[in-house]
Amino acid sequence: MQSRSRDTITVLQVDDDPAFLDATVEMLTREDDRFTVETTTDAEGVPDRLRDGRFDCVVSDYDMPGMDGLELLETVRDCHPDLPFILYTGKGSETVAGNAISAGVTDYIQKAGADQHRLLADSIRDAVEQYRETTRVQREQTRQDEAFRRTRKRLEGALRATGTAVWTLDPETDEMVCYPEECPVLGIAIETAEDVFQRVSPDDRDQIHTAIQAAVEDGNRQRLELRTTDEDAADWFALQLEPETISGRATPIITALARDISQRKEYEQDLAQQRALITQAVDAIEDLFYFIDPDGRLERWNDRMTDVTGYDDEELDGMAAAELFPDDHQQRVAEAIETVRTSGSATLEADIRTASGERRPYEFTGRRLTDPDGEVMGVVGIGRDISERASRERKLTALHEVADELSASDSVEAVCERTIAASEEILTFDLSAINIENDGMLETVAVSDDVPPSGLKDMSVDEGIAGKTYRLGESYLIGDLSEYAEAKPQGPYQSAISIPVDDHGVFQASSEAAEAFDATDFELAKLLVSHAASALDRLERERQLQRQNERLDEFASVVSHDLRNPLNVAQSRLTLASDECDSEHLEAAKTAHQRMEDLIENLLALAREGGPIEDTESVSIASVAEDSWAHVHTKDAELVVADDKTIRADPGRLHQLFENLCRNAVEHGRADVTVTVGALPDGFYVADDGTGIGADDPESIFEMGYSTAEDGTGFGLSIVEEIVEAHGWEITATASADGGARFEITGVDS
Structure with missing residues (x-):
């Protein structure tokens, strides 16, 4: 007797002999305990018994009253054409067998013989197994047909019998x-x-x-x-x-x-062709293709994988995916694979470690694959070489560092030389030069070490690609110089990059090979040149400021010496005159002398406060405001510090700023005016509850000479604006919440 832990086989046995049915049931269940046998002597009632679809096989006698086995077979086939039907009869003959087979019987077994029950059991097992396999194959083929329905119209729907x-x-x-x-x-x-x-x-x-x-x-x-x-x-x-x-x-x-x-x-064959086509397509892509099984091992890959890693197909087959990565990246890779399994997709940047030990940066994108039941089959994805992107990012970082160095350069020559050095070290340009415009000529200021002396010729701004670049302010990426009629290469050069350095001059890189520069080279070169142009702009501004400061120094000298000396003489004479006589005109003259003294002091302050600020310190606005308040004649006025803040500033000039704003509030407001100092997210403010800003245009109060007081000089707020601008800040005048004036200083570093 066979005993297998497999699916139960339910059999309906039809015979007109109840005793034989009982004996057969006993023998079949002994042969195989998977058998569940139900019996009937009513052949005509079999279709009703089969209607619920729970039987795997019908075993029928041939010679039965009312309906014989072949007639029953025909009836069963009408409703269940594929159900196994075994004719199990004691009246065996070739004719009966032939008729049975012609009628579509699954098997024909005679009751005679000692092993009849074994044969019957074998036949039932085989028939049911084949029936189930055929059903399973048909279901599988139907599923596969659906997957290929777009390319295989002939396989739409269920596979025909x-x-x-x-x-x-x-x-x-x-x-x-x-x-x-x-x-x-x-x-x-x-x-x-x-x-x-x-x-x-x-x-x-x-x-x-x-x-x-x-x-x-x-x-x-x-x-x-x-x-x-x-x-x-x-x-x-x-x-x-x-x-x-x-x-x-x-x-x-x-x-x-x-x-x-x-x-x-x-x-x-079509499926094999489809698979071959998919394999060819996967092998044709430049990226890595991979499929990792649920155990984290490589199961499928394209030819690019072997090319990049240096491993052959036998070495890759079944290799743990983590082995393709260096030790310091394996944990990240394992976490990314787990993320794909749980969430469906993930992207990771990691280095591949080749068979030779080389590291190559790649970006991997993976997606989860599941079967129709939702079970995870593995991870599929691609890996893209990001060596160029990584190199570009390194170059960008290096160029930003160069920008800091250029901002610290103290001469045009130093800026140009550092720019050329960066073009060699970072951009790997062998032949590059910077020409600065001077009186209509583009004069060479800095060149690469490999540029021959013949390449150092100065050119007019009306000549060549360099002149065109300077005149039009446009950049050029030239793959073949022979196609440019205006090109006048100073050597055997075939390709070039030409970029204007704003209105200062031109940067050029050249090569003896055609198409030597690509779009990335061009983009990075423009970035480098923009840093150089900013540095040259800064130097130009500093030169202008230097000239301005020199003029201010000259002005301050004139004010201090040429105006103050006559004023001192006039004041001394007035003192002597006051001792000799008493006149109402002497007091008016004294007031005029004092106003002249105030004007001279304000002019000197204006000259001093407008100069560039070299160094700043961390200072407390509360501390500086309170100290400044002590230097102002405040009458009955009050200072309120709403909140404190530490900022970066020149302490002396910040002191002057607060002193002028406080004095402005006291002199233009009530005797008991309240001045409030407080912090802003990016600066601070000074507000009062006085009479407010009288001008229709608030910005006009910063104009030199503007004043609403009879004895005001009109320089106080102008000096405040000069101090603000010297720090790189911004100042805005508006009405305070109490109807007075409010000055907001923003753009301040903490």
Whole structure:
């Protein structure tokens, strides 16, 4: 008795002998404990019993009252054409067997013989297994058809059932009986084995001889797949040989089941072509393609993987994906793979470690693959070489560092030389130069070490690519200089980059090879030149400021000496006159002298506060405001510090700023005015509750000489604005919440 932990096989046995039914049930369940056998003596009621679809096989007697086995088979086939139906009868004859087979019986077994129950059990098992396999294959083919429905119109929907034929072969006489007579597989009437051989491809005929011989000698079932040669026959057919021992015969009779499998073979060939096409497409891409199984091992990859890593296919097969990465990246890779499995996708930048130990930067994108039931099959994705991007990012970082160095350069020559050095070190330009415009000429200021003396010629701004670049302010990436009529290369150069350095001059890089520079070179070169232009702009501003400061110093000297000396004389004379006589005009003259003194002091302060600020310190606005308040004649006024803030500023000039704003509030407001100092997110403010800003245009109060007080000089707020601008800040005048004036200073570093 067989005992297997497999699916139960439910059998409906039909016989008019209840005792025989009971005996058969007992013997079958002994043969295989998977069998669940239900019985009936009512053949006409079988269709109703089969309606719920729970039976795997029908075993029927042949000779029964009312409806015999073949009639029952026909009835069952009407409703269940594929359900295994085994004719199990005691009245065996070739005629009955032939009729049964012609009617589509699954198997024909005689009740006679000691091993009848074993044969019946084997037949049931085989029939059910084949039935289930056929059903499973059909379901699988249907699923695969859906996946390929866009490319395989002929496979839309369920795969059609193939034609079949049943042959009986007598190996002793070579005679065959075919059911049906006209074989649907080979397209002819079959009478002898030779008829079959003639339709089978010569390359496959030996398989038939060998299979028949094995079936006769060993008594085992044989399965094979064969090709045909006739246009009327199927291209391929499957042949199953089942030897059947007949009492009194030395050799068994062979029952053969032939089934057209041309569509399946065509499908397999098409699938192979599709797979080959996908493989070719995957191998054609420049990126890495990979598939990692649920255990984290490589299962599929493209040719690019072997090219990049240096491992051959045998080495990659089954390799843990982590082994392709250096030790310091393996943890990140493992985490990324886990992220794909749980969330569906992930992107990671990591270095690949080649077989030779080289590291190459790649960006990997992975997605989760699942089967129809949602089970994770693995991770599929691509890896893209980001060496160029990484190199570009390194160059960008280096160029930003160069920008800091250029901002600290103290001469045009130093800026140009550092720019050329950067073009060599970072951009790997061998031949580059900077020409600065001077009186209509582009004079060479800095060149690469490899530029020959012949390449140092100064040129007019009206000549060559350099002149065109300077005049139009446009940059050029030139792959072939021979295509530019205005080009006048000073050497055997074929390609070049030409970029204006704003209105200062021109940067050029050249090469003796054509198409030597690409778009990235061009972009990075423009960035480098923009840094150089900013540095040259700064130097130009500093020169202008220096000249301005020199003029201010001259002005301050004139004010301090040429105006103050006569004023001192006038004040001394006024003092003497006051001692000798008493006149109302003397007091007016004294007031005028004091106003002149105030004007001179304000002019000197204006000259001092407008100069550049060299160094700043961290200072408290509360501390500076309170100290400044102490230097202002405040009458009954009050200072309120709403909140404190530490900023970067020149302490002396910040002190002057607060002093002037506080004095402005006191002199233009009430005697008991309140001045409030507070912090802003990016600066601070000074507000009062006085009479407010009288001007229609608030910005006009910063103009030199503007004042609403009879004895005001009009310089106080101008000096405040000069101090603000010298720090790089901004000042805005507006009304305070109490109706007075409010000054907001912003853009301040903390």
